[in-house]
Amino acid sequence: MIVTMMLSTATTRCSKSLLLVARSCPSSNTTTTTIRHFAKAAASKKDSVKPQRQSQKVSTPKKKSVIDSAGGRPNDLQLVLAALDAPMRQEPPLSQEEKDRRHQIGRNYVIGKFRQHNEIHHDLACKLQMKKHAINMLPKNSKLREEALKIDDSGPPTWRNMPVWTPPIPGFDPSQLAGTKDE
Numbered sequence: 001m002i003v004t005m006m007l008s009t010a011t012t013r014c015s016k017s018l019l020l021v022a023r024s025c026p027s028s029n030t031t032t033t034t035i036r037h038f039a040k041a042a043a044s045k046k047d048s049v050k051p052q053r054q055s056q057k058v059s060t061p062k063k064k065s066v067i068d069s070a071g072g073r074p075n076d077l078q079l080v081l082a083a084l085d086a087p088m089r090q091e092p093p094l095s096q097e098e099k100d101r102r103h104q105i106g107r108n109y110v111i112g113k114f115r116q117h118n119e120i121h122h123d124l125a126c127k128l129q130m131k132k133h134a135i136n137m138l139p140k141n142s143k144l145r146e147e148a149l150k151i152d153d154s155g156p157p158t159w160r161n162m163p164v165w166t167p168p169i170p171g172f173d174p175s176q177l178a179g180t181k182d183e
Contacts, residue, residue, distance in 0.1 A: 134148075135148050135149065
């Protein structure tokens with residue numbers, strides 16, 4: 001918690017502003033009060049006064065806690081924070097040859113993905129065109145044409161294996177759970 005108060009005073013030589021900052025730290029149960037002076041007049045050679053800074057620590061009795069005393073945090077948390085705060089590994093500077101090689105690899109990747117995208121969409125467009133042509137070849141107002149134009153929204157067939165993140169569980173049969181209700 002930080003409490004800040006701004007005090008302004010006027011003197012004959014200049015106006016002064018005081019900033020009073022009180023900080024309390026819950027982990028160490030201490031409060032620090034700092035007074036800072038702003039907008040002071042330029043000090044003359046006779047008046048060489050250094051800026052004054054006053055700090056006062058007020059300690060309160062510590063409460064008993066179950067947290068380790070080393071750093072005020074549990075060892076697991078300290079380990080995680082040390083891993084997160086570890087400095088990032090700096091890569092050595094790249095030579096112009098390496099930059100050109102990486103640029104060429106990226107360019108070839110983009111070109112390959114563009115070709116793959118075009119091939120997939122061309123294939124789909126051909127399939128749709130063939131489907132339209134096949135439907136147009138069916139006789140008008142017939143049962144076959146109505147069935148061909150009906151949209152099947154029942155989902156994928158039950159025999160199709162769906163991709164999952166985990167391997168199958170041996171001996172597990174999902175059909176045994178199909179009719180049960182969780183209560």
